[in-house]
Amino acid sequence: MKATLCRLERAEFEIKKSRFLVAAGPAETSDAALQFVAQYSDQEARHNCYAWRVGDQYRFFDADEPAGTAGRPILQAIDGQGFDQVVVLVTRWFGGIKLGAGGLVRAYGGSAAECLRLAERRPLLTFVSLGFWVPFSQLGAMHHLLEQFDAAKEAEAFDESGCRFQIRLLEERQAGFTRALIDQTRGQAVLDSD
Template structure:
């Protein structure tokens, strides 16, 4: 299956985007970063909690492909995690986690006020972050006899490829490559022509 491109943030858990506001005395800090697996997202949230032990709440949500999850972290149900998730979905981003840290200021905001505070700040954080389109690559293997190894290396300089593991066999070289899906046909034909039919490209 060809992976779909997606829009994500130019930020990592180590350097997230930030937005903050003060509402009725409570300080809200939104942090947004690219996370590529649920485990990475949860690890990041745990690290935020460890860094901010005095925070009243650390509410969060992530969207990673078809997977999503959110947490109110002690706020009334539906007032924090879901508004953050809706903000992510509304911004059309993927592989992104947003956490909103709250320091309680002594004035209750009510369920509507909480939902607006969490959702609006999460949306602002993602909206103001730099983004980029990720085009996932597919993994293939190129196999050539020893006589065509230099030909294969020359082809790599002419095409947009990422090299992986090299394996020498009794007859030649097998090289793992990462190509954009739309480039596999072109590279397969180029390999076949350059090696007079001796080179093969197959799915990894």
């Protein structure tokens, strides 16, 4: 299950005399991620490298570091720990010792990963809406399933032979609920087609 951060997290590391300051936080949208980067970037630092992921959307930026040595490793740290809706900014102040491409990858990716590892996370719960119709004879079975799958009734509309429902439940429970609904109603339930 994907997770996001509970709050702003910060960590600081020194690697071969270079200082790395990591700021990580939740971001529900790409605009929120970009606002986070703007807010926490240090304009005095030459390298404000970042990455963010919001669902299928992502972005990473190397900020004058060699291509692929900063932003991509930060994004890999986000993905590697199962995060979504997260932005990570790593600010670097050069300490006089060149790290080389491999050293930069390890420094940016490692500092981002360590900050995320120590951060308090919360699971991202994705809900879906599901519509279906059941005959009156199956209302008892359907209500039992709503309780069993912790589904919330959003709407109901009765007709002459049954009731049409719109429910909300966790996405990960949708397939199980659908199978159980068909089984419990002996195939009499009619699911809305998408």
